[in-house]
Amino acid sequence: MVVGVLALQGSFNEHIAALKRLGVKGVEVRKPEQLLNVSSLIIPGGESTTMAKLAELHNLFPALREFVQMGKPVWGTCAGLIFLANKATGQKTGGQELVGGLDCTVHRNFFGSQIQSFETELPIPQVVAKEGGPPCFRAVFIRAPAILDVGPDVEVLADIPVSAIAIQKEEDSTESGKKVIVAVKQGNLLATAFHPELTADTRWHSYFLKMVPEIEVGASAIVSTSTTTQSFGGRPIIDFPIYQ
Numbered sequence: 001m002v003v004g005v006l007a008l009q010g011s012f013n014e015h016i017a018a019l020k021r022l023g024v025k026g027v028e029v030r031k032p033e034q035l036l037n038v039s040s041l042i043i044p045g046g047e048s049t050t051m052a053k054l055a056e057l058h059n060l061f062p063a064l065r066e067f068v069q070m071g072k073p074v075w076g077t078c079a080g081l082i083f084l085a086n087k088a089t090g091q092k093t094g095g096q097e098l099v100g101g102l103d104c105t106v107h108r109n110f111f112g113s114q115i116q117s118f119e120t121e122l123p124i125p126q127v128v129a130k131e132g133g134p135p136c137f138r139a140v141f142i143r144a145p146a147i148l149d150v151g152p153d154v155e156v157l158a159d160i161p162v163s164a165i166a167i168q169k170e171e172d173s174t175e176s177g178k179k180v181i182v183a184v185k186q187g188n189l190l191a192t193a194f195h196p197e198l199t200a201d202t203r204w205h206s207y208f209l210k211m212v213p214e215i216e217v218g219a220s221a222i223v224s225t226s227t228t229t230q231s232f233g234g235r236p237i238i239d240f241p242i243y244q
């Protein structure tokens, strides 16, 4: 079986390239019927409201919801996390359609706009326990969401302290100094507020593939990640043409 990558907008090519490094074929999914041919699905980062409008246009939401409810492994990165959340705050006027299934509330742009994008080293023991390698992962946050609360069946894989800069909207109940959740797993669902596909470390993709029974995964390749960053007030800012 092959892994589907929702290819409406955003970083779907980067996910396909990461899967290829693991010897797994990723196929672009744009139509509901294409979901019949894949064993699992990655919903990439991008612009979630644009992706939602395109998904509506292609009548994808009913099929995506059925795919999740069938227990098929689905991994949402950034905008993909927003897609999977049962509830999203900080939406644009008029809101956006969600696939749902992940028992959490996500703030769509918790860390702010493009200029507040950043990267950091995140310790993620549950993934290291399965994949080995260094204890930390390079986490690339681009106009990133954050998970404000989770239900009882959601396993928190990573969280980070909230700096004052990160609090963008008065409705955020999270005061500076508290933590927000940025990676979770709930049964067949995996979600990260950051972009492993934008680094050369394929351990996240290998971890996800181990959730897919039909797929044999080779050893994950850990290549030192060197994202192009420039510092801005001490916070490395990601300069990713893909998101400009």
Ligand SMILES: NC(=O)CC[C@H](N)C(=O)O
Pocket: 044, 045, 046, 047, 048, 049, 077, 078, 079, 080, 082, 108, 109, 142, 143, 144, 145
């Ligand atoms: N890098 C991303 O996927 C950004 C997602 C963005 N917060 C949005 O809602 O569109």
